[in-house]
Amino acid sequence: MRKFLMAALSLFFAVSVSAQSGYPYSPVPFTSVKVHDNFWTQRLEASRNVTIPLAFSKCEETGRYKNFDNAARYLQTGDTATVGGLSFDDTDVYKTIEGASYLLQTYDDPKLKKYIDSVLVIVASAQEPDGYLNTARTQNPQHPHYWMGEKRWIFDEDLSHELYNLGHMVEGAVAHYTATGKRNFLDIAIRYADCVCREIGDGEGKVTVVPGHQIAEMALSKLYVCTGDKKYLDMAKFFVDHRGEKRLDNEYSRYSTLKLQQKWENDFGLMSMPDNVWEYINEDGSWNMAKVEPQKKEAEERMAEMMKNMPENGNRPRRMNFNRKRYSDEQISSSLEYCQSHEMIVDQKEAVGHAVRAGYMYTGIADVAALTGDKKYIDAIDTIWENVVGKKMYITGGIGSTNSGEAFGKNYQLPNMTAYCETCAAISNVYWNFRLFLLHGESKYIDVLERTLYNGLLSGISLDGGGFFYPNPLESMGQHERRAWFGCACCPSNVCRFIPSLPGYIYASHGNDVYVNLFVGGDATIKLANRTVKLTQTTNYPWNGDIDIAVNTSGKYGIKVRIPGWVQNEVVPSDLYKYSDKKRPSYSVAVNGQVLDAELENGYMSIQRSWKKGDKITVHFDMTPRLVRAHESVEADKGRVAIENGPVVYCAEWPDNPGFSVRNVLLNQKPKFQVEYSDAHIQAGGNDYGMNIIKTTGQTIAYDKDGNLQTEVKELTLIPYYAWAHRGRGEMLVWFPQDLSAVTATPAPTIASTSKITGSVKNALSAVNDGRVPRGQRDGGTSYCRWSDGEGGGTEWIAYEFEQPEEVSSCTLYWHDDQPWGQCATPKAWRVYYKNDKGEWVAVQNPSEYPVEMRVACTVYFKSVKTSALKLEIDQQDGKFAGIYEWTVE
Helix, strand or coil, X not given: CHHHHHHXXXXXXXXXXXXXXXXXXXXXXXXXXXXXXXXXXXXXXXXXXXXXXXXXXXXXXXXXXXXXXXXXXXXXXXXXXXXXXXXXXXXXXXXXXXXXXXXXXHCCCHHXXXXXXXXXXXXXXXXCCCCCCCHHHHCCCCCCCCCCCCCCCCCCCCCCCXXXXXXXHHXXXXXXXXXXXXXXXXXHHHHHHHHHHHHECCCCCCEXXXXXXXXXXXXXXXXXXXXXXXXXXXXXXXXXXXXXXXCCCCCCXXXXXXXXXXXXXXXXXXXCCCCCHHHHECCCCCECHHXXXXXXXXXXXXXXXXXXXXXXXXXXXXXXXXXXXXXCHHHHHHHHHHCCCXXXXXXXXXXXXXXXXXXXXXXXXXXXXXXXXXXXXXXHHHHHHHHHHHHHECCXXXXXXXXXXXXXXXXXXXXXXXXXXXXXXXXXXXXXXXXHHHHHCCHHHHHHHHHHHHHHHHHHECCXXXXXXXXXXXXXXXXXXXXXXXXXXXXXXXXXXXXXXXXXXXXXXXXXXXXXXXXXXXXXXXXXXXXXXXXXXXXXXXXXXXXXXXXXXXXXXXXXXXXXXXXXXXXXXXXXXXXXXXXXXXXXXXXXXXXXXXXXXXXXXXXXXXXXXXXXXXXXXXXXXXXXXXXXXCHHHCCEEEEEECCEEEEEXXXXXXXXXXXXXXXXXXXXXXXXXXXXXXXXXXXXXXXXXXXXXEEEEEEXXXXXXXXXXXXXXXEEHHHCCCCCCCEEECCEECCHXXXXXXXXXXXXXXXXXXECCCCCXXXXXXXXXXXXXXXXXXXXXXXXXXXXXXXXXXXXXXXXXXXXXXXXXXEECCCCCCCECCCCEEEEEEECCCCCEEECCCCCCCCCCECCCEEEEEEEEEEEEEEEEEECCCCCXXXXXXXXXX
């Protein structure tokens, strides 16, 4: 049995199930590939020396381990703890163990093994007797985390994340078992999975529920391959089969709960609805008025108190429409789209909702479809893939365009400044495209995987492995900064587990064919149908397009080399992006110096021959900077171009371009590029990092003080997008204006733009006087500053100090608001002060109303005053932060 498990697991280690488990094409497992590559070895070393130790230390510092201790104490003594944090904090521990386990295959580290074992003792102590393990509930079953609900699974389709925790537990446990051969983590995961299989399903006494945050589907498929126990595959398929099912009689269903809350609103008006609304209804569907009446009375009293205490806003009370219904049918549908439960999977044609959940779901569907042979599910995710690659993917491979729900936007809705592109979503995009390759064997999926890997995913972790991005925008005016950890730490811990797994994506096999998918230096041992093949790859990719593959095994078999789409003049496998220059790069593949002349097969150069040890494959891809245009329907990129070189997307960042705004450069119509390799272009964590940089020219356009348009030629330096934000806050741009209609001239100097600006805000303060204003309430792409320290609320300020005393009589504010999902909201109130002759701040006299509408001109008029400085005082909403696009003074 042990032999069977290890054989199955070795094929799983590339992240997924193998051909023997249903996929026609097999990944070559992580354990069979040893990387010695300038580019990727540095990343693996950073994971080993910085990222994994950092994540473990943060699990300790932030109470992740303490949660398990608290749960264990309750099980032993009945003593409870106050539950804080997030309901999925347990997964940070599991994901970090998973990444550390991958590393153990490359670096044997007894100390690390011992540390992991000590953590697993803590984890095991928190497991309930029936296998359930979720510290957000077990620490205090009577008062669990407020996302959990009063009973197991009741809010999993919403926010409890119990099945999400299971998924990451299983993923980590299988990796740990494969790396160490120990069952201590695997047995914990099996017990929790068995608990799920007993309590969820169609049988009597079971509940019908699907994961709100998907990943259990792919994890249970993996556990099936690991153990051979079909009940785990059946459970995974149950989750896939029942997603989108409209269940009106089940309190565990998100759909039915929302419909019942809708009924509450329709019957009683909008009053504070109880989360456990099912407890207020009788078996026949009527309301239990004995329970409802006290709830109604309490809500009415609370509303009366709120109305009485509504704050004054200017000269009139600021009112809210308390009778507005929240749960219309349209809003219920939107809520269900968030977790892809709006339709049965086979009926879904478009990617919607939370991008990470979606990516994990599509990956899990592929696993289930491969293992069960269910073609209708393959057809469904193929259709959705066409939608994403054709209409909803950034040039970086990032997915999820909006911070509202961390979600996919509408077709072609791809803003740059506000692009969300969560790091976890990029990881899920890699998982999904790899599964599609394993299903279809076509290079286009690896093209998307590679684009995501080198750009939208790598940008999420700093070069030294110690700083992270949650969103990965394609434009910044300085509001973005890498951080060592987040309260919601899913991205840092997810990167922990992904980077060390990279070797498992390089090769694949099918019958007696080897597939060379990624170009990464190292040695590989590849099992084919009739032999084991050893290859050595040497390359300086992605900095040049030369790859040598040494064949170390004699015999008759095939080697298929992927010819990337970018060297075939295809940016992505759709019309979403196209090269706009007239370049026609070429490529060549030679064996022992003899250039091959053959048609490609599904994007691969297929070499079938009797190999001799010592044979050498030489691959050359022309690599030159290319101009890319987006589809005309992408509003944010009209008149703009992006620049890429090979698989790497480039950006301009402020430290390389002093003295002008990189966001205000018009690229030449026929730009010339110079590519240089810099050995130490960026320093991070005490180390130097080399990369190709690109230099070209452009023009800055600005109005002078007399209103005349002025231009100036500037040298523009570009760096790889993944390397930005290592040198402090500042501007960054991926899409450059090339058409005059796309560039915005720097406005003529004004009182505001020439002022010295100070404030209690640290984030992109210069945005408030850069002359850029939103074009309406739907324009979220303009630069803004926002407060972000603390928990929100309270009073904050910004002040202008004029170059000389000015006579002023009005101020106009453009407020940022990203509700309902974000942390920014229009303020409760704001005021203007001026500095008098004594240097004191005095409120302006006779102010008109202080408006607080988002993204439109909010002007206050006051008695004219001559002063050397003005100050804004802003009362933030409780628990929210204020944000400002622009503050003008007249």
